Amino acid sequence: MTDFVLKNTYSSLSSSELIKLEENNMDHKRFKHCIGVSLTARKLAHLNNYDEDKAALAGFIHDYAKQVSVADFRKTIQTQGFDQELLNWGPAIWHGIVGTYFIKRDLKITDPEILTAVRRHTTGDTEMTMLDKIVYMADYIEPGRDFVGVDTARKITFANLDEGVGFQLAHTLNFLIGNRNKVYPRTLAAYNVWSIKDNEEKN
Numbered sequence: 001m002t003d004f005v006l007k008n009t010y011s012s013l014s015s016s017e018l019i020k021l022e023e024n025n026m027d028h029k030r031f032k033h034c035i036g037v038s039l040t041a042r043k044l045a046h047l048n049n050y051d052e053d054k055a056a057l058a059g060f061i062h063d064y065a066k067q068v069s070v071a072d073f074r075k076t077i078q079t080q081g082f083d084q085e086l087l088n089w090g091p092a093i094w095h096g097i098v099g100t101y102f103i104k105r106d107l108k109i110t111d112p113e114i115l116t117a118v119r120r121h122t123t124g125d126t127e128m129t130m131l132d133k134i135v136y137m138a139d140y141i142e143p144g145r146d147f148v149g150v151d152t153a154r155k156i157t158f159a160n161l162d163e164g165v166g167f168q169l170a171h172t173l174n175f176l177i178g179n180r181n182k183v184y185p186r187t188l189a190a191y192n193v194w195s196i197k198d199n200e201e202k203n
């Protein structure tokens with residue numbers, strides 16, 4: 001993907017250094033996904049009057065730590081001031097929340113808004129900034145994604161970012177519960193904020 005361009009004002013490293021580090025930290029399929037998320041984040045930023053270059057950078061690095069080993073994640077949680085309760089979860093949760101440690105260390109990105117978007121992209125949250133929502137949705141609908149409902153997800157998200165968040169959370173919970181998987185409490189709390197329709201019974 002030599003034509004991929006990243007404008008970067010958030011790291012002391014150059015854009016090409018960031019791209020190289022990212023590429024070396026994951027397999028090719030994951031790297032292509034990150035480019036897809038970056039391009040989609042740029043598009044969503046444009047549609048929502050947000051800084052396109054910042055969204056593209058956050059989207060590009062969101063999965064930087066996706067292929068860090070379990071042992072490295074566990075060691076990082078134990079030694080870098082993370083909540084020890086995280087040890088009860090796995091890489092699907094860690095690569096966002098704990099991934100920020102590796103992004104700061106290796107990619108030299110410390111912008112709090114970018115790091116928060118990375119942290120929240122695996123779980124969603126009750127409070128989500130514009131950048132959080134952009135990265136969260138770009139991750140879900142980038143061109144490489146192929147699942148039943150992805151076209152609907154794209155249509156909804158391009159029309160209304162908040163509704164996209166509600167759609168993704170509902171579908172994620174549905175999937176997790178259908179497979180009898182554990183639900184991260186923050187994801188459930190986020191669902192209650194973003195996914196509930198107005199026709200719900202009100203007490």
Ligand SMILES: [Fe+2]
Nearest residue numbers: 062063095122
């Ligand atoms: Fe991810």
Ligand SMILES: [Fe+2]
Nearest residue numbers: 033062063139
């Ligand atoms: Fe991702």
